[in-house]
Amino acid sequence: MSVRLKLTLSYAGFLMVAGVLMLASVWMFLLRDVPASWLIPLLPNVPRVFDPSNFGPGVFVTAAAVVLVFLLVFGLLGGWVLAGRMLSPLTRITDATRKAANGSLSHRIRLPGRKDEFRELADAFDTMLARIEAHVAEQRRFAANASHELRTPLAITRTLLDVARNDREHDPVELVDRLHFVNSRAIDLTEALLLLSRAGRRTFTREPADLSLIAEEVAETLFGLAEKRGVAIEVAGDAAHTVGSPALLLQMATNLVHNAIVHNLPADGTVWITTGVLPGAAVIVVENTGEKLAATLVSTLTEPFQRGSERIRADHAGVGLGLAIVESIVEAHDGTLTLTPRPDGGLRVTVRVPLGPVR
Template structure:
């Protein structure tokens, strides 16, 4: 970027160019008027001029047409010089006032380029192109600041989560090495496998989130109810192990989507309800809607909004927090929407809305 700026040829500033434009316009307009006056006198017949009042002849002969034309030319030259001066001074002041909002926007852009995203322009006054640009720039800074804050939280939590399984495995291995004769090897292997699988799951989910941002997703007509039925045996087994009552209400609902990714959405939402909800989970599919409702404790709406952020749930001690983040990204890729709402009587309702295909689609 700096090399490109250094290679640019020096140019007149916008303020100076506007000033020259204003002055030039005034001079050209004055010159046009002067030319018209001169032409008028040129086409007037060259009759001898006399005074309207005979008594005025005592002061001398009236001027001839040639003398009048010379006077017009001289006065026009002085007038054009005056207009050029007024145009330069007035144009410089007027251009400065008009470009002041642009200078504020430029200063804010430079601050943002240096890494400061907390400054806002906030132009006031009559709505025009500059205020529109200012509002758009402020909105962009809001989104950038939010994105960077989410990225910092994600990076910090991801590094912590990826470090935790390795630290746990290192500790278990160090204990086993220190006292190998008193170790329950099968139990140790089981715990190592579980901890290693947790790290694998985190890495695979991170890779899935990255892949969704960098590739096109192939879509076909998919029946959401059929997707849920294919995932139901594994989900039922997990619910039974957790002591959770799992029920469903399924209606054929054909949407445009990717079967594998939608299977991931269904699995993650129901697993999240089983693992972090109460003792009852209900699933309903109808009209392009997938609704997963679980009971449990009363949830705060502000806390629920953080559930779709990667690792956000860790702050409340519930899971590694990537499942709902992946669900949200998959739904966004399908041009749908994910809604999380706390139930008045406790628990959470997750709703995925996709575009249902009609019979003529």
């Protein structure tokens, strides 16, 4: 049976039970001990069949049966109408669900009326559809970009091999070096894609971690690259305990500091790494000097394969997934990532993750 029919029968059944109880109460407490001769004068239009000699339980049962039949019909009709009106929002939600199942994620319920349980359900469903639509669009864009990025080194490799086949006198050492560079770049891109997928699935063991220790380790690891580029690294702040994957958090901090070093001033640049604690959150902030950045450019830097063409350095371009991986790792740790251009040039990146217990 449909829900509407079940509700209709429930309404009618409840009305029948209430009618039976009401009539039984009337008979038990009002009419059972009242002489029939007292009731007839109160009912001037009663047919003569209801004379004092034959007025009794049988007559009352007959009248009660008529009343109950009326209540049954009224309960069925009224219950059917009321159930239809109550369940009409579910019909709209069901239609939207079917459209979403068929691939139409742009449809929204937008249920009108006052805020009740159905309205809350419809609004939650609309919010879910909006998030799914955005996620699907992002995945499609990511797949297209990944396909393009992966196709580039393969195309370059084929071109180099075609040239070498047609030019037998070409230096094989140079060919090998160029193929090695292209192959290394393809491997780096593949590993970055795998890391991004791993962070997005949240398939990692959560352990206690201290962002201040991670910051010091990253600074020590990237000290050689910073020194080579004439960039100073300054680490400061307090312990910032959280719970998550130490390896992924280390990768997150490494990407941030690496970007801060690469996208910096040509000389005498600085990278500041600060850790600390805010109410309910462990925080790591990475800032760097550099060119002044437009807010519109900064808002796109976390998109996959968005390198920021105005800031790119040809000798260390990366694969365009650094900040995308950072954002995925932060989201996997239920944190927030904020990018803000510095007034004097450069970028300020703030990562907040839930505060963990102090070990």
